[in-house]
Amino acid sequence: MNLTEFAQKSTYPLEPNHEQVDTAPSSPDDQTRLSDSPWSLDLETCSEHLVVGAPRYYSRGALHGHHHSRSKRRRIINVVQRQAANVRERKRMYSLNEAFDDLRRKVPTFAYEKRLSRIDTLRLAIVYISFMSELLEQSCPNSPI
DNA sequence: TAGGCCATCTGGTCCT
DNA sequence: AGGACCAGATGGCCTA
Numbered sequence: 001m002n003l004t005e006f007a008q009k010s011t012y013p014l015e016p017n018h019e020q021v022d023t024a025p026s027s028p029d030d031q032t033r034l035s036d037s038p039w040s041l042d043l044e045t046c047s048e049h050l051v052v053g054a055p056r057y058y059s060r061g062a063l064h065g066h067h068h069s070r071s072k073r074r075r076i077i078n079v080v081q082r083q084a085a086n087v088r089e090r091k092r093m094y095s096l097n098e099a100f101d102d103l104r105r106k107v108p109t110f111a112y113e114k115r116l117s118r119i120d121t122l123r124l125a126i127v128y129i130s131f132m133s134e135l136l137e138q139s140c141p142n143s144p145i
Numbered sequence: 146t147a148g149g150c151c152a153t154c155t156g157g158t159c160c161t
Numbered sequence: 162a163g164g165a166c167c168a169g170a171t172g173g174c175c176t177a
Binding site (some may be wrong): 075077082088089090093097117119120 | 149150151152153154155156157158
């Protein structure tokens with residue numbers, strides 16, 4: 001059984017048109033990504049964004065009146081702290097995406113014009129690990145996995 | 146044009 | 162107190 005068959009039998013079926021396995025590393029950037037540090041905007045430059053990108057929604061928190069039930073302590077943060085938190089969050093998401101890119105390079109990708117999405121990357125990784133475990137089990141039945 | 150995917154902002158919660 | 166993590170919301174881009 002090859003990986004394609006395994007994927008088709010697995011709990012996490014991939015898209016129906018994922019048929020060919022491409023063992024070459026997936027091309028990392030088929031679509032535009034933030035390859036250069038997005039958080040390089042320091043706090044001074046961020047201030048402009050704050051003005052432009054003022055809160056776009058108010059569905060959560062005090063601004064919408066949903067804060068009564070859950071918030072034990074209300075944390076008041078000022079504009080500078082909010083900007084700093086946004087920068088940290090961008091940085092965090094960037095490192096998360098770097099990890100996803102690493103994972104994309106580890107799993108054999110299907111011959112597929114598009115780069116794997118994050119969810120498909122996770123699902124394929126699950127399939128791949130299961131497949132390799134099964135392969136190992138077949139070749140070394142007595143070895144503990 | 147609808148739906149998928151993603152980046153970003155944001156507030157709440159957890160943890161140090 | 163403040164950073165990390167998380168999830169919801171929103172808007173932009175791309176593809177079928």
